Amino acid sequence: MSVDHEQLVAYALxxxxxxxxxxxxxxxxxxxxxxxxxxxxxxxxxxxxxAPAVEPSPRVLVExxxxxxxxxxxxxxxxxxxxxGMPIAAAxxxxxxxxxxxxxxxxxxxxxxxxxxxxxVEPAPGRNLVRARxxxxxxxxxxxxxxxxxxxxxxxxxxxxxxxxxxxSLKPHFPWHGVVLQMSAGRVFVEADSExxxxxxxxxxxxxGSGAFTAKTLGTTFLVDLTGEFVRVAVESGSVxxxxxxxxxxxxxxxxxxxxxxxxxRGKYERAMRDWFTQPTLLAVLEDDETLRVTLRNDMPDPxxxxxxxxxxxxxxxxxxxxxxxxxxxxxxxxxxxxSPRKLAPGDSLTFTVDLPQPVPExxxxxxxxxxxxxxxxxxxxR
Amino acid sequence: xxxxxxxxxxxxxxxxxxxxxxxxxxFEQLYARYARPLMNFFYRMCYDTVxxxxxxxxxxxxxxxxxxxxxxxxxxxxxxxxxxxxFWLNERAKTKLRPFHEKTALIGGRDEAATELRDPRAGTxxxxxxxxxxTEAAIRAAVAELSEKLRLVFVLCRYQGxxxxxxxxxxxxxxxxxxxxxxxxxxxxxxxxxxxxGDRP
Numbered sequence: 001m002s003v004d005h006e007q008l009v010a011y012a013l014x015x016x017x018x019x020x021x022x023x024x025x026x027x028x029x030x031x032x033x034x035x036x037x038x039x040x041x042x043x044x045x046x047x048x049x050x051a052p053a054v055e056p057s058p059r060v061l062v063e064x065x066x067x068x069x070x071x072x073x074x075x076x077x078x079x080x081x082x083x084x085g086m087p088i089a090a091a092x093x094x095x096x097x098x099x100x101x102x103x104x105x106x107x108x109x110x111x112x113x114x115x116x117x118x119x120x121v122e123p124a125p126g127r128n129l130v131r132a133r134x135x136x137x138x139x140x141x142x143x144x145x146x147x148x149x150x151x152x153x154x155x156x157x158x159x160x161x162x163x164x165x166x167x168x169s170l171k172p173h174f175p176w177h178g179v180v181l182q183m184s185a186g187r188v189f190v191e192a193d194s195e196x197x198x199x200x201x202x203x204x205x206x207x208x209g210s211g212a213f214t215a216k217t218l219g220t221t222f223l224v225d226l227t228g229e230f231v232r233v234a235v236e237s238g239s240v241x242x243x244x245x246x247x248x249x250x251x252x253x254x255x256x257x258x259x260x261x262x263x264x265x266r267g268k269y270e271r272a273m274r275d276w277f278t279q280p281t282l283l284a285v286l287e288d289d290e291t292l293r294v295t296l297r298n299d300m301p302d303p304x305x306x307x308x309x310x311x312x313x314x315x316x317x318x319x320x321x322x323x324x325x326x327x328x329x330x331x332x333x334x335x336x337x338x339x340s341p342r343k344l345a346p347g348d349s350l351t352f353t354v355d356l357p358q359p360v361p362e363x364x365x366x367x368x369x370x371x372x373x374x375x376x377x378x379x380x381x382x383r
Numbered sequence: 384x385x386x387x388x389x390x391x392x393x394x395x396x397x398x399x400x401x402x403x404x405x406x407x408x409x410f411e412q413l414y415a416r417y418a419r420p421l422m423n424f425f426y427r428m429c430y431d432t433v434x435x436x437x438x439x440x441x442x443x444x445x446x447x448x449x450x451x452x453x454x455x456x457x458x459x460x461x462x463x464x465x466x467x468x469x470f471w472l473n474e475r476a477k478t479k480l481r482p483f484h485e486k487t488a489l490i491g492g493r494d495e496a497a498t499e500l501r502d503p504r505a506g507t508x509x510x511x512x513x514x515x516x517x518t519e520a521a522i523r524a525a526v527a528e529l530s531e532k533l534r535l536v537f538v539l540c541r542y543q544g545x546x547x548x549x550x551x552x553x554x555x556x557x558x559x560x561x562x563x564x565x566x567x568x569x570x571x572x573x574x575x576x577x578x579x580x581g582d583r584p
Contacts, residue, residue, distance in 0.1 A: 034573070041573045054432055056422040060440045061414060068407060068447050 280304045280344060284368045284379040289359035292318070292379055294368065297349035304344040308337035309371040319367040320360055331355045395459035402450045410450075414443055417460065420543055421467050427538040428471055430523055438474065442467045457552065464545075464553040468535065475531060518579050525575040529568055536561055537568040 283295040294316075298304040309315055314326035315335065329335060334352035336342065344350065360366050366379040395416070401409035421442055425435035445466050453462070529537060539550040540561070547565070551558045 037573050037577065038569055041569065041576050054422055054426045054435065056418050056436050056439050060418070060436050060443075061411065063440055064414065064443050064447075065407070065411075067444060068410070 280306065280349075280375065282368065282370070282375040282377045284366075284377050286360060286366060286379045287353070290356045292354040292356055292366070292368065293351065294354055295349050295351045296344065296375075298344040298346050304346075305341050306337060306344055306350075307341045307372075308339055310339070313371050315371050316354065317369050317371070318354070318356060319369070320358075321364045325357055327354055327356075331357070392458055392460075396455050399450070399453050399455065399459055402447070403453060405450070410443075410447060413446070413459075417463055418443075421463065424464065424467055424538060424543055425471065427526070427542045428534065430527060438467070438470060442470055445470065458549075461549065461552045464539070464543075465555075468553055471535075472531075521576060521579045522572075525572050528575070529571060533564050533568040533571065536564040537572075540565055541568075 280296045280298050283297065285293045287293050296304075296306065314328045315332065315337070316327040317324055318327055319325075331354055332352050333355065336350055336352070354368075367376065368379055369376040395413070398409045398413045398416075402413065418439060422435055422439045425438040426432060429435060429438075442463070446463065449466075526534065526537065535554060536550060539545045539553060540547060545553070547561045548558055551561045554561065
């Protein structure tokens with residue numbers, strides 16, 4: 001029996017069309033159902049939880065009246081004079097003369113306590129939120145709780161763009177393009193994406209007890225968390241350079257360090273801090289196919305503390321064209337560290353050779369790193 | 384802008400100008416105009432009348448404190464809601480640092496005091512009221528479980544009846560973001576409330 005080719009094609013097309021139609025109809029039906037459900041939700045919302053739902057109690061207005069009348073309504077000096085007579089007015093004038101110029105009531109900026117507790121990056125470009133609360137000044141009077149965006153915090157002109165009242169009242173207290181923080185004020189938590197800041201640099205300054213804190217971000221997301229006497233600096237991307245008292249600190253993406261306000265380092269972050277201060281320079285030269293000459297040199301002005309790994313871990317790792325292999329002690333000739341840390345004086349160096357487990361092919365790249373992945377170098381090929 | 388709205392805005396600005404001059408009576412007038420919507424904003428955000436009253440009071444205190452820094456740019460209502468929104472966000476930030484005491488109020492579903500005030504089911508049968516109460520609890524729980532961003536948009540646009548553009552101004556986000564968040568909020572609510580949609584009133 002012969003098959004009519006044209007009939008077959010027509011049948012196939014018909015089936016395809018039917019399938020497509022079914023799919024479209026199904027999608028439309030589903031869409032219609034979803035829309036119907038959405039309408040139902042709206043109806044439910046309107047019926048069951050419709051606004052306006054609540055009235056404020058009269059207590060609120062009474063309290064507001066009381067507060068503004070007793071607390072903030074302006075005095076009426078002329079009426080007051082009329083009531084108590086000229087003697088008091090004269091006394092006031094004398095007192096005014098005695099104490100002129102008037103005492104500045106505003107505390108110096110070092111006394112400003114600011115408590116910034118939450119940072120959240122909004123998806124809208126350039127509108128990262130940095131929220132703050134409980135700004136305290138005037139001898140502990142809690143005056144403010146506010147939200148502002150990063151531009152408002154870090155650039156003076158942006159203050160004018162805000163409606164939130166306390167920003168205006170704080171404006172005179174932020175004399176430069178940053179926020180002066182008192183670390184002992186309690187908790188400070190700032191998150192800002194400095195890439196969106198004009199100039200890409202974010203500066204914080206603070207004063208606490210015996211320490212000072214200044215940090216600059218360089219095109220990076222920057223996080224500062226001052227909890228009690230501690231500062232935590234975490235870098236989510238890029239790198240950050242900080243100045244803590246007279247010392248320097250640099251962190252790479254994903255690293256964080258916690259510091260005491262006086263600049264000391266504690267706990268698990270001690271190593272991260274020390275690494276920066278005392279990091280040696282790692283040099284490696286490929287002498288032949290299987291031999292690497294490694295030099296650790298202290299180019300820092302302070303002693304370097306070299307810490308060998310514990311627990312049998314290899315002190316170094318090599319990677320050739322993407323393949324990584326450990327370099328245990330048995331392959332390190334002249335490696336001087338026997339399990340205990342050793343100091344390397346400024347300008348000093350130590351050199352040892354490495355027997356590589358396999359020849360390094362020509363035109364390949366060899367990367368050497370230490371066991372903490374802090375020291376990395378690409379070996380120089382001198383073959 | 385319609386004539387009514389223009390008049391309203393003009394009146395608001397006049398009140399604010401008087402408040403700038405420490406006119407407490409004007410302040411009370413402004414309170415009378417906006418206490419209810421702001422109260423409902425806070426209430427919808429936390430479903431706790433006591434807390435909402437506190438937030439409302441604090442918002443107006445801030446208005447009073449800021450009276451001299453107010454600039455007649457934009458709508459007064461936008462300014463008020465911005466203050467309210469900022470205050471709310473700050474309060475939320477605080478609650479993240481301590482146990483979230485409102486959680487029961489939010490998820491528990493019903494604030495009896497509020498329900499009493501405006502229960503539309505008065506006079507219905509107990510069974511119908513109970514069923515409606517369940518639905519209401521489910522709605523509140525669903526709204527309460529929306530993320531902060533979605534809930535802000537949803538409450539402003541849905542419950543406050545705010546235009547998307549106005550909500551965008553209050554929240555400081557683009558109009559498109561308001562729309563997408565509103566759509567996301569409604570979709571989330573639809574998914575959460577699907578089991579309750581059968582009991583169509």
